[in-house]
Amino acid sequence: MEDPVIAQKSPYATDVVEGKTYFWCACGKSAKQPFCDGSHSGSAFTPTKYKAEKTRTVFFCGCKFSKKQPLCDGSHNSL
Numbered sequence: 001m002e003d004p005v006i007a008q009k010s011p012y013a014t015d016v017v018e019g020k021t022y023f024w025c026a027c028g029k030s031a032k033q034p035f036c037d038g039s040h041s042g043s044a045f046t047p048t049k050y051k052a053e054k055t056r057t058v059f060f061c062g063c064k065f066s067k068k069q070p071l072c073d074g075s076h077n078s079l
Contacts, residue, residue, distance in 0.1 A: 001044050004028040004064035009079055011059035011072035016052035023047040024060055024070030034060035034070070 005028030012034040016022060022035060026048050029039035036047035048070045052058075061069055063076035 004045065006063045006065075006076075006079065007033045008062040009076040010062050011076070012062050013057055014060050015057050016050075016055065018052050018055045020052050022050045022052070022070075024050055026064060026069065028064045034062060 004026060007025070007028045007030075014034060024034055024047055025032075025036045025040070027040040027043055027045035030037040031039070040046065050060075050070050059072040061072045061075070063079055065075040065079065066073045067075065
């Protein structure tokens, strides 16, 4: 399987709204980071669905190598 493109080596601090669903870009090619814009089409990647449990700021993974996708786990620190 191909590796994702590293969109950035830091997380995306994003305000989410309780009950709203978001689709995180897993391939790293989206122009609408950290969210999917369909750029994965034709690849092995699919976006990851994230439903906000409460309104708050979350940190979506920017490097695409987090073990806790779609959220950041600090993996970018070892890239």
